[in-house]
Structure formats: C-alpha cells, structure tokens
Amino acid sequence: MQLNRQWIAAHIPHQGAMCLLDEVLDWSASEIRCRTRSHCLADNPLRTGERLRALCGIEYAAQAIAVHGALITEAGGNAPRPGMLAGVRNVELEVERLDDINADLIVRGVRLGGDSTALLYGFSLSWDLRELVAGRATILLRAPAAIPAGATRPR
Numbered sequence: 001m002q003l004n005r006q007w008i009a010a011h012i013p014h015q016g017a018m019c020l021l022d023e024v025l026d027w028s029a030s031e032i033r034c035r036t037r038s039h040c041l042a043d044n045p046l047r048t049g050e051r052l053r054a055l056c057g058i059e060y061a062a063q064a065i066a067v068h069g070a071l072i073t074e075a076g077g078n079a080p081r082p083g084m085l086a087g088v089r090n091v092e093l094e095v096e097r098l099d100d101i102n103a104d105l106i107v108r109g110v111r112l113g114g115d116s117t118a119l120l121y122g123f124s125l126s127w128d129l130r131e132l133v134a135g136r137a138t139i140l141l142r143a144p145a146a147i148p149a150g151a152t153r154p155r
Helices: 005-011 054-075
Strands: 023-027 031-036 083-093 105-114 118-127 130-141
Touching: 005 023, 005 054, 023 054, 031 054, 054 083, 054 105, 054 118, 054 130, 105 130
Parallel strands: none
Antiparallel strands: 023 031, 031 105, 083 130, 105 118, 118 130
C-alpha cells in the first residue's frame, strides 16, 4: 500500500490544496514521519502576503497527527475517530517562513500520551537535519457514536 497524497486525502478531512502532505515515509504505533513540498507552492492556501509563515507548520503537524490516527485505527480494525486540535504549547520557531526553503520538509509527530478523550503529541518540521518548527499539540477526540441497545456496529 502506497501512503501517498491520494491515500492521505482519503483519510483526513482536508482536501485539494489544503491537504498539505505528500507521503508517509514511515510510522509506528507511537510515531509518524511525512514528507511534503507543498510549502513551495504559490497557491498554498496558508500563504498570506506572498509568504508562508513558519507558524503554519502547526497545521502541517496537525495533519501528520491526523494521518497517524487514521493509520493506527485502520491497523487495529477500528473506525477512525474525528479529533480537533485543541491547543499547542512550547512552540519554537527557528525560521520566520517556510516558503523560501526549496527542498522537502519532514513532518514528524510523536505520541507522548493520551486516552480515549485526548492525545498529546510532540511535533517538528525539519529540513536537512535542521529543526525549523517544534512543539506539543493536544488533540481532543470526539466521543464514539452511540449504538442503540441490541444493534451491532457496522464493519
């Protein structure tokens, strides 16, 4: 199975140009690494004033985390649970912008903890072994849909 842009777009809510990741390089139960060049595109929807500010790296990380969630739930035979980015902490920006880097970026997410209601991830964006953006993200998960008594969950 190729974990390319098409697979990613089929498994996260972001579509078209807003799907920012190009491929999953590798993943495990606790970590994911993705590759992207969308930061170089003139029509990147996160650009403002002809620039893609480094703070937009948080959205790249959030999408990598969503992809990780999709991979984990699919591998476990479960239905994905939608989540939302509830907060970020300890964000460090080592550059002002991303669009002037004419090379692939690596987006990494590491699951630090969580339960059935929320997850905590560390994240980073890097280029050529140089960390550009890093921080922690809290993801709130939606409660599973209630199943009426006597009904079975569709598979």
